[in-house]
Amino acid sequence: MDSLFVKALKVETRIGIYDWERQVRQRVEIDLEMGAAAAQAAAADRVEATIDYQAVCRRVVDYVEGSEVQLVETLAEGIAEILRREFGVGWMQITIHKPGAVRGAEDVGVRITRGRRAD
Numbered sequence: 812m813d814s815l816f817v818k819a820l821k822v823e824t825r826i827g828i829y830d831w832e833r834q835v836r837q838r839v840e841i842d843l844e845m846g847a848a849a850a851q852a853a854a855a856d857r858v859e860a861t862i863d864y865q866a867v868c869r870r871v872v873d874y875v876e877g878s879e880v881q882l883v884e885t886l887a888e889g890i891a892e893i894l895r896r897e898f899g900v901g902w903m904q905i906t907i908h909k910p911g912a913v914r915g916a917e918d919v920g921v922r923i924t925r926g927r928r929a930d
């Protein structure tokens with residue numbers, strides 16, 4: 812299966828489980844991979860024949876900037892729901908990075924995979 816991807820989409824948001832984290836905005840970085848048939852899009856050579864990754868990015872940024880969740884897991888599930896419902900994505904992998912959130916670790920976060928991979 813072919814896929815479209817977005818790497819390290821940076822968004823400032825309120826996220827975290829501690830009191831101090833409810834007072835600030837922190838940067839998260841988001842990787843997306845979405846199942847999409849490249850041959851169909853190429854044959855038409857039109858963005859309407861596939862998933863518009865720029866439209867996806869705009870929508871994800873809008874959602875994440877406005878969210879106020881505690882866990883990176885909650886953010887990932889919210890994005891998955893948007894990709895499924897609004898963009899018709901059948902298979903996806905979503906990674907939320909929260910770089911620098913844990914002292915001594917370069918990066919922490921969550922990766923979820925949802926949907927069925929088409930052949």
Ligand SMILES: Nc1nc2c(c(=O)[nH]1)N=C([C@H](O)[C@@H](O)CO)CN2
Binds near residue numbers: 832882
């Ligand atoms: N499984 C998770 N564990 C933790 C999360 C999280 O979102 N999911 N978050 C935190 C804190 O907010 C941390 O990122 C800030 O230092 C800790 N554990």
